[in-house]
Amino acid sequence: MEEGGVNVIDLTQADESFVKELEALGADELRECIQCGKCGATCPMALAGLEFFIKRIVHAANLGLRDILLEDSSVWGCQSCNRCVEICPMDVKPYELIQAIRRAAMKVESCPANTYEGLRNLYRFGHAVYPKGYEERRKKAGLPEKPPTAISYDELRKKYQEILRNTILEEIAPFPLD
Amino acid sequence: MKKIGFFLGCNIPFNRPDVEYSARYLLNELGYEIVELEGATCCPAFGTMPSLDLVGWAAASAWNLTIAEEKGVDIVTGCGSCYGSLNEARHHMEKHPEVKEQVNKILSKVGKEYKGTVKVWNFINFLYEDVGLEKLKSKIKHNLNGLKCAVQTGCHNLWPSKAYPTNEDNTFFPTRLREICEAMGGVAPHYSTITDCCGMGALRSTASEKSLNLFKKKLDVIKEEIDPDITVMGCSSCLLQFDAGQALLVEQKKLNYKIPALHIVQLAAIAMGADPEKATVLASIPLNGVITKIKGGN
Ligand code: SF4
Ligand code: SF4
Ligand code: SF4
Numbered sequence A: 001m002e003e004g005g006v007n008v009i010d011l012t013q014a015d016e017s018f019v020k021e022l023e024a025l026g027a028d029e030l031r032e033c034i035q036c037g038k039c040g041a042t043c044p045m046a047l048a049g050l051e052f053f054i055k056r057i058v059h060a061a062n063l064g065l066r067d068i069l070l071e072d073s074s075v076w077g078c079q080s081c082n083r084c085v086e087i088c089p090m091d092v093k094p095y096e097l098i099q100a101i102r103r104a105a106m107k108v109e110s111c112p113a114n115t116y117e118g119l120r121n122l123y124r125f126g127h128a129v130y131p132k133g134y135e136e137r138r139k140k141a142g143l144p145e146k147p148p149t150a151i152s153y154d155e156l157r158k159k160y161q162e163i164l165r166n167t168i169l170e171e172i173a174p175f176p177l178d
Numbered sequence B: 001m002k003k004i005g006f007f008l009g010c011n012i013p014f015n016r017p018d019v020e021y022s023a024r025y026l027l028n029e030l031g032y033e034i035v036e037l038e039g040a041t042c043c044p045a046f047g048t049m050p051s052l053d054l055v056g057w058a059a060a061s062a063w064n065l066t067i068a069e070e071k072g073v074d075i076v077t078g079c080g081s082c083y084g085s086l087n088e089a090r091h092h093m094e095k096h097p098e099v100k101e102q103v104n105k106i107l108s109k110v111g112k113e114y115k116g117t118v119k120v121w122n123f124i125n126f127l128y129e130d131v132g133l134e135k136l137k138s139k140i141k142h143n144l145n146g147l148k149c150a151v152q153t154g155c156h157n158l159w160p161s162k163a164y165p166t167n168e169d170n171t172f173f174p175t176r177l178r179e180i181c182e183a184m185g186g187v188a189p190h191y192s193t194i195t196d197c198c199g200m201g202a203l204r205s206t207a208s209e210k211s212l213n214l215f216k217k218k219l220d221v222i223k224e225e226i227d228p229d230i231t232v233m234g235c236s237s238c239l240l241q242f243d244a245g246q247a248l249l250v251e252q253k254k255l256n257y258k259i260p261a262l263h264i265v266q267l268a269a270i271a272m273g274a275d276p277e278k279a280t281v282l283a284s285i286p287l288n289g290v291i292t293k294i295k296g297g298n
């Protein structure tokens, strides 16, 4: 997977069924886009220099360019900041398109490795971010070694895991949910 | 005594527990009883369940929201992403009753039900509205003594505004965090890139160098336009970028100045008499000058 890999749009790749898939995954106003570019002008990904920023992603999505969208890593660099949602004059909700693309990509295991790490931590510990050495840091701040979250309550954590097992995670996780 | 549920998330309790210490000190000083949300988990983070599907995301968030519902309290969080993820999930369930229904089907397997009665605050809006600037002022022991603050509200604390129960008058010109710093005796001018993203988060994990360059651009503008004593955050993830991220830029010789960074709860706690050592013990950028200035203000 590389970033910014889209410079030529190949219309023979257009696939209407992918547009429908994205609409079903949350990008329901996708076709309202008028390519005004306002989302791109406010997007931190664009400001940071990722080539395939949000306006182009909306364009490619409307054309149903499945392979390009699933292979490019830019959608995983999205900050979930919702500036684009706030500013879009057509209420396309571009960020919800980003999520839809990620959801489509997860189904075919086309996502960066650290996505699985976060999911595995979320399932095992109840925390996506679970860095080593935190007990020491907490002691320095004069706090008990463990916070009163799911990490301190085995029974509650098991219930949370049961909830996650009843979601789509059960189908998608490439690691055992035990 | 007013009660409030303190939602920890992950980064605050595990990476910056000095922020947790400060938030607890601050809430106590302001006369709130902190209700522990036992068994709370990750909000969940945007790169996890929200990137899988809407119902899974909403169910994972609803787990956290119901803990507060069962205790009859609202929630406050120091992390912008937690504020965003929990509020957006809440908003989706409110707008789509069928999502809420599916979530409740899942929750019922562990004997829970999501009603939708909880309000999720961030510390900026909580201090601004629930506490109020007058009360905040009245609790200050060490006036900030003209400390010059560059504020960083954080994107998730502003957008999508439709998901938030309260917000700035103009989200592209935020003033609440500035007003809070000024109420405590600081000076907090506007600057041109005040709403720019700091680059922490998915961008930092996907394109680390571009993320840090984006952050450096913002820092350079802050330095040039207001040259502050300190930067003040409304979000713990922004704090990781402004503190540890800044230290990394210095180490890589890409930055030749250092501006200390604190979360608003740290600054407010110190102003209310918290032990500055404990309140900032995990900061990478040294704070010495700042503490002296605050302590000299009384
Ligand atoms: S702001 Fe909206 S309408 Fe304009 S290009 Fe972006 S998605 Fe399309
Ligand atoms: S939510 Fe993502 S796509 Fe939208 S402006 Fe923010 S970074 Fe860009
Ligand atoms: S947003 Fe970050 S800190 Fe907050 S709960 Fe989620 S992963 Fe943890």
Ligand code: SF4
Residues within 6 Å of the ligand: A079, A081, B080, B081, B153, B154, B155, B156, B157, B196, B197, B198, B199, B200, B201, B235, B237, B238, B239, B241
């Ligand atoms: S850490 Fe960065 S991306 Fe997250 S809220 Fe703060 S400014 Fe926005």
